Amino acid sequence: MAGPPVIIWAQEVERLLHCRELVPRLEAALGKFSRRDSAEVIQPVRSTVPLQKHNGFMGLMPTYMENDGVLCTKFVCFYSRQEGSTLPGTQATVVLLDAEYGNVKAVMDGDVITGMRTAAVSAISAKLLMRPEAEVLAILGTGHQALSHYNVFTEMFPFKEVRVWSQSRQRAERFRQSVGGPVKICLSVEEAVRGADAIVTVTKCTEPVLFGRWVKPGAHVAAVGACRPNWRELDDVLMKGAVVYVDSREGAMAEAGDVILSGAEVFAELGDVINGTKPAHREKTTVFKSLGMGVEDAVSAQLVFDQWTDGK
């Protein structure tokens, strides 16, 4: 008989999950996903339930990796909170199951996983699509994803300058104090992104905040917010002028307002580039439109579980 599930909360997940081990697993998972082989990955598009009364959504993200013996789902609730609200903007829980018995093996905090795997996938997009001589990184937004992206990007790339923009100067100051390295606070999006080689958009805005006319030709943009079909972070000029990569074509056509409303063509999935079936156009302006995938949570949770089981 199966034993009770283990519970692994945020501090433990944080201790066990590291970018250097996670990145190669995510690269492999993105490649497997893009092969569309059901023995490698079954991952339906996220089911999303509106939580109208609370101005939010619950996303359910199941994934089965038969060859790897990984069965997992994440529940993620995300909200558009009022300015000044002290309630969390995102809350996620990841559940790992035994595929043969169907019992739950582990329940773990999903916030640390969501922060780290999203930033790590954005960093993989930069590894593939950003110019190697990139020096300046601009981050738009100063919330949880901004922090995880700062940490992962500065660990993986030798940027000479990191700029940040927030709607509020106070939040930008708080962000600067919370990170381990130097950050230049910019008072406008334009000031932050002009001349930047890499731009990360991690805002909760629903209208475009990043305009193509400010973006340096050849820059790479990792667009992480705007995860609903009617939400935007990037304008049409940028979407139509760039080569657009996504994590999942089906996800992008169902959920990415920046893709759906601009009518921009999706050139490839990141997994196609990893598999060598589509080129990485580093010489052009590139956008990676990220929505987040269950397979990313599954490999992250399996890594945490394996480390936990090994008693690390």
Ligand SMILES: NC(=O)C1=CN([C@@H]2O[C@H](COP(=O)(O)OP(=O)(O)OC[C@H]3O[C@@H](n4cnc5c(N)ncnc54)[C@H](O)[C@@H]3O)[C@@H](O)[C@H]2O)C=CC1
């Ligand atoms: N692609 C993916 O895999 C994932 C995407 N997300 C999305 O990333 C975005 C950021 O998430 P978190 O950092 O967790 O949120 P957060 O609530 O911690 O931070 C949100 C940031 O957006 C800013 N913001 C809010 N409204 C804005 C507006 N109208 N214009 C400009 N900035 C605005 C806030 O000041 C804050 O800096 C959200 O849209 C979230 O849904 C989150 C998890 C995974």
Ligand SMILES: O=C([O-])C1=[NH+]CCC1
């Ligand atoms: O992949 C994810 O966890 C999410 N994407 C959008 C909100 C949460």
